[in-house]
Amino acid sequence: MTAQDFIAAAEAALVAPAANQDLARDLLSGASRRPCFVVGRNDQSADLAGRLRLEGLVDDFAEPGSTWRGLPAIATTALPADAVVINCSTSISPVAVEQRIAAAGKATLIQVRDLIAAAGGAIDQPWFVRDQRDDWRAHRPEWADVFASLEDETSRQTLLDLVRYRLTADARYMRAYSVRLQDQYFEAFLDLRAEVFVDAGGFDGDTTEQFCRRYPDYRRVHLFEPSQRNMRAARARLAAHRDIVFHEQGVSDQPGSLTFDAEAGSASAVTSGPGETVRMTTLDLAVAEPVSLIKMDLEGWELTALAGCQRHIREDRPKLAIAVYHRASDFRTVWRYARALHPDYRVYLRHYTQGWSETVMFFV
Secondary structure, X not given: OOHHHHHHHHHHHHHOOOOOXXXXXXXXXXXXXXXXXXXXXXXHHHHHHOOOOOOEEEOOOOOOOOEEOOEEEEOHHHOOXXXXXXXXXXXXXXXXXXXXXXXXXXXEEEEHHHHHHHHOOOOOOOHHHHHHHHHXXXXXXXXXXXXXXXXXXXXXXXXXXXXXXXXXXXXXXXXXXXXXXXXXXXXXXXXXXXXXXXXEOOOOOHHHHHHHHHOOOOOEEEEEOOOHHHHHHHHHHOOOOOOEEEEOOEEOOOOEEEEEEHHHXXXXXXXXXOOEEEEXXXXXXXXXXXXXXXXEOOOOOHHHHHHOOHHHHHHHOOEEEEEOOOOHHHHHHHHHHHHHHOOOOOEEEEEOOOOOOOEEEEEO
16 A cells, blocks of 8 residues: 555545434434443543433443442443443553444444534534544645655555544444553564663553563663552562663653653543653763663653653664553654664554554654
8 A cells, every 4th residue: 555545545545424314323422212221431432421311331350339320330242122222431441342232132333433523513522533534634645755765565544444433434434453551662673682771651660561571681671650559560560570760750851850640541641631740851861881671651741751852862773662642643743753773664554453553653
């Protein structure tokens, strides 16, 4: 597929008709008397709860008797006959949701995009669709450049599928993918041996733990995590592993302090709202020795942090594994920044869920 074919295929997804339009219109108008449920705890499902007559939230992992936004949570197996289920799951496993509902054999499943299309603008697109469409319209040529630079067919197909999904929220484009979070950052093409690994955004040590187990010949790990709570968890988790330097700091383009939301679990991030004040540094200042592998998943802070390790990238030419899914522009700007420092980097793209989250761009 050429870059021009990539652009054409993505554009075609934008005009592809939505399914289930008659049912979607009946739900929106109140004409449907079928029991209606929603899947997914997010802004989309909350909006629909205020617009439609919903009987509950389908959640196979909820505590019995629990509720969300006033909706009782029920298991898939408890769905009544002839139910309609609206799939608002978009981040991790929308395809698995479809498969689970279909296997139960009780409900008609429609995607949230079907309702959005039937509403004719009265319902907002998911945030990631709005974000992708804005960036796509403004920067199509650079998206084509990213596509043309990718090293293998898997990367090119991944970019096409992701762009089509992020433009439409149509889960059909993600049916070839599975949730494989433990494989994230550890691809065979990296050829990892005796690495000095920087885990930027170390959270509770989960990625470093996987790294140490998979590549026991590593030389050293530098784990950066600004949250005291997360760092305590990381130290406990990694107590049995050798040669780990724990940096209780965040990484940025300059030293200082910022506000950090440590209550968001693995999505903890720099914030303009309430949070704890944390110390920030740069990788160039904090790590003196040459490094060979840098991983970053910083909830949208990746490009800023990369600016703080320009010396290491220029001098050491480390392999990079950078999360690019937090904003559509990350696909372009991270790619542009790394290639400007080393135009000979080989670029790969891999995706680790069935939704919009957990996409990693690798520079080798």
